[in-house]
Amino acid sequence: MAPVPNPPPLDVTAAFEGRRVLLTGATGFVGKVWLALAIAHLPGLRRLDVLLRGRGDTTPRERFTAMVDGHPVFQALREQLGEDTLRTRLEQVHVVDGDVAQPHFGLSEPHLEAFRRDTDLLLHCAGQVDFFPPVDETIRCNIDGALHAADLIASSDRARLLHVSTCYVAGNRTGFQPEAPVRPHTLDGRTVDLDAHLQEIRDRLGLLRLLFESPMGREHVAERLRRRARLKGLSLPEEGSEEWERQRRDEFRKALIAEGHRIAEEMQHPNPYTWSKWIGELLVDRALPPERRCTFRPAIVESARRFPMPGWNEGFNTSGPLIVLIGTAYRYLPARPDHPFDVIPVDDVARGMTIASAALLEGCHADIYQCGTSALNRLTVGRACELTSLGHRIRRRQDGTPSERLLSHVETLPAPPDHPLGLPRLRDALAWATDRMQRAADHLQAETGREGSLQQQLRRAAKRSASAANELRKIQRLVDVFAPFIHDTPQVFETEALRSHRVKDPHFRVDVTSIDWRHYWTRVHMPGLRRWCLDAAGTGFRDRADAGTAPRRENGAALPSTQEKAARNGAHAHDPPSSGAAGNGAAPADVPPLPAASPMRHDARTSAPGGP
Amino acid sequence: MRTDEHDPVTPQPPPPHPLRVAFVRLEGVLSPRSALAATAWIAGNGQTIGQRLTGLAHAAALSPARGLLHALDGALTTRVTHAALRGLSEDRIHILAEEYVDDFLRPSLREDALDRLRALRRTHDRIVLLAETIAPVVESLRDDLRGIDDVLCNHLEFRNGRATGRLLEPLVGGAATARLAREHAATLGAPLEHTTALAAHAGDTLLLAAVGHPVAIAPDPLLHRTATTAGWPIERLAD
Structure with missing residues (x-):
């Protein structure tokens, strides 16, 4: 449905009056903020169903109760509304047991019937937002989830679908990206037969699983594990033991991650996340007529400007790792200074979703709503880099050690990837130095016949040099992951559809032109990340004042530290969470060369720029 | 920039006497720190090493002769001083200005000069701060300048978010300061003969000469001589 040329003023509150809404992804970053926004500012909702999965022994209801009772977002809401008002509003919220990866979301028959007869809007916010998760997880959540959402809508009397996707469905296309439906074509012009493509991928994954379980595949993996144990000097677990099986599963997981990367590369997408969202949009567009659906595409979702509180953030999002990196002594970031860095605060996203939903309910919606800043109030990578350095400087002035303050004067600069002091050259130089020092130590030992202090010093220096090279290797992985967003694919996203709605209620207005990037980045976003996300020592980013307020999950358990997350290679899923043990961050070179594993550039994982 | 703490919310009747305005110079009167100090510090904290070295070299080259240059052509000196900021981003200048004020300018504010300011407040209808330094620095000092009506x-x-090194008109510095003060007084409808000006440097001689009540506060030798000759009151500060 094309945008209405001159739509009447949109009364968002009235549009939701007496409506019944089903929300998925309510425990995710965006979903949670939307839920809080709805509770705070949409009192007229007749009923808000929240789809949640049980986790372990925890029932969906218990998960929800724990979230409402203990989560900072709801603590903030409690302070704003008061306990009594919050309780009253929560009476409209009902937890529904279900899973987006299941047909019809796995709803029980009564819930399914109620949905078909009585629900007005499905706000499908659930998504797997890791950049490089095992591809089967991505497919289950982002592709199957979208398909199931569309099926539910198709089977209902009147429900409509707001499908939350990402601006980055544009893949590797550069330049201006209009608010237009995705097309089943790759960047190089190949037409994708959606069903055949999905079937091929499912077949490949089935084959991969078969190969892993086959005697040949088991022996192949066993050989890899033995070789790795030898190289690292680790003891090899007994074949068939629990530890052995865990390591085997890890190998399979890595193979799935590699497969996801291969698919994304083949379809000319920067990562499996954007590819899966692209497929999800194609499926929804095919399954539903325009009057019953619209797609909402946020760009890089970051800390809240105001709601539920300034700086609120969750997870290790796109800018987080870069901000940490810029806080180190690392100097030349392979990035284009003028590359748009399309960051959008999460509360603007939640408000935008509400506007789009209201328009959808009122039947005056556009097909696509993009929600970003690059078109109207552009933040560039160069500016973000500089603001980050200045933000670190502000913090370190307050509570930094003398060495940290000194570090503030070494600023990271965007530079071409082949900069003389860039990563590859530095790594080469360190490798050369390590080799020379080791050789010199060996030579001296051979000459003198003993290990003197000079040799020891040389070996220590060589070890430090090798360690530094290893750190640079990790940085290179991180930079490679973010290359599409800071160097490779400059994109500007049209955001006219949201602007075309004249919104009456100020609670829901989205005005990205009012973002003061200097203030937002240094006084809201960076302190927010520090407070809510980056809580580990050693990142150079710890806010000591907040040491006692580590963010907690909705069940009250402490969130994993940045170090823990780093150990998981920044894996971050909002909802549903990554199942099982996350990968250990091995480079793709570690991935067994099973079916058509192609050489990879990206080999670390982190979370998605946009989407839920 | 205007600070409106003293502006009444509702319009008030004009005072029964001619509007009395006092012009107070930041540099030299309220603080001994010059505009060059702020510029040099900000320029010395550029993003790249090249920017830092260029900025510092610029300030170092200007520093020895600045007093004399200022007395000869204050406006030109002001322009040359701020050219050191060329190429720095607006973000950097604003954030570093806050840091400069916190670390250097605020601690240097003279307590007795601030007392003098408060005394002026009692006898004058409007206090105008004249600062040769740039707006971000003065804005960061806003909380310390209660009692100031206009700045x-x-x-x-700035072009594309980066300083071109040029200053926008109207300029504060040298002869331009006197002209600006005259224009501002005229805008306010304040007769110059009832206007007071507090300054400390020879570059502000024209400003002092333009008003009815000039006061040389802790003047430099050149201004001291001029003030003595002209019979302007000279006040010393304790610190």
């Missing part, structure tokens, strides 16, 4: 300071020109 006239220099504004950098």
